[in-house]
Amino acid sequence: MMKITFIGGGNMAIAMIGGMIKQGFTAAQIHVVEPDALKREQLGTSLGVSTSDPETAIPQSDAILFAVKPQQLQAVAKSVQKQINGALIISIAAGIRVDTLSQWLNTYPRIVRVMPNTPALVQAGMSGAYATSDVNTADRELTERMLAAIGEMVWVEKESDIDGITAISGSGPAYVFYFMEALQAAARAQGFGPEIARKLAYQTFSGAVKLAMQSEDDAATLRQKVTSKGGTTERAINALETSQVRTTIIAAASAAAARSRELGEESTRSLEV
Template sequence: MKITFIGGGNMASAMIGGMVKRGFTGRQIHVVDPDATRRTHLENEFGISTAEPGAPLPASDAVIFAVKPQQFRAVAEAVAPSLGNALVISVAAGIRAETLAQWFAPQPRIVRVMPNTPALIQSGMSGVYAAPAVTADDRELTERILSAIGEFVWVDDETDMDGITAISGSGPAYVFYFMEALQAAARAQGFNPETAKKLAYQTFAGAVKLAQESEDDIATLRAKVTSKGGTTERAINAFENSQLRATIIAAAAAAAARSRELGEEFGRDMEP
């Protein structure tokens, strides 16, 4: 088996690191990247082979494109003649399978993946969509790769990838934003920066672990903390009065709308 990455940045590094931990060998992984320093780092870190753009691609079972959306078309059209029968896996946001199929013609076996940054510690959440020509073997290979960086869910309708982008793709930023605010709240209560950080970080970590391990749903867990007439109820009422829940829902809708816009923009770029 051979997996080739086009682009060796953070997401590719996360995927490669997870794959090596899950039993892939260095000989099974190849990376194409223009940055010589990055190539050397990947070679030393994971024992893989690398090459600069323009070098012949090795025969591969899958080629994973981990490049910026704005660079994707030029890279795709340069690589397409060398793909052979490889499955194409894209981790670029917004670019639809129909657009990718045009760039990679005549290769119709395309999988879109929307990972998120916790993939860097093998705790990611990925949404996955397969074009109609993708085979059962292609799906199995995709799952083997993605399981190395965390959890994943398949979607049958490609438009659901916009929602995946809004919830789990962008979601870590929402969590970090709230953690920043909680840390700032701790500082406002007079705690020093180190204590404020510890209070905010461990509160999030512990709450997530409890939610994952509890048989109660999230609303029940919240209710158990929120005693009638108590401190937590006062805080929750402040959230509700400021329409925080509605704001979060609206923010995710805005992210999904932007994902749709990106798909339309790249689709237009496809036209001659």
């Protein structure tokens, strides 16, 4: 029987495990290593998975997924490096490069680095994944099955592309929330109360995304279809263009990608290998 061990039982791990069970994995296939006794009890009760504390040896596993904070990963990786026993290693720790993690695992080569995003918590995430050359086809298929439990995923060929994934989908939900916040404020400025303003902004955004996802048209074409010549939408779009909103969004994503690169370099320099 396939066995997958999660190191860390936080929100992202819970989202993945819950989604995996819905996708056909069984609770018996999943084990969670978690230092917090209350969390271990909750995981066992709510999801039916086996759990253990970090002092207990982890079971023989086909894959080990590190779901801990980046600043915790070095110590955790070194504590389990002798228990890998040929497992595929998957890390969702932001900013930690595969060569750094490999060194912490005594130069272990089969590693997949994943950048998920917060909508994974409702199985609507977008993840980017990078695999080392030692990751085989079966490893990739297993990774895809696991990530399908929390949404969609794409593979990137260069690890540096993870910085771009971080800028677009990793940080992207914050851009969306920012726009929703602004649209809600615009509704308030038109005289609507907070509840109606919230509903107008949220459902308009949700409906537009649903339409775009189900349409064969790209976003530019969909925008053009609702922008009548001389109409209200055209005037609004002109105001956005005059304010260079599109350019600002592109610049914001570029800034996020640059910061992602900086964090990777900082982790390489400052964390003991």
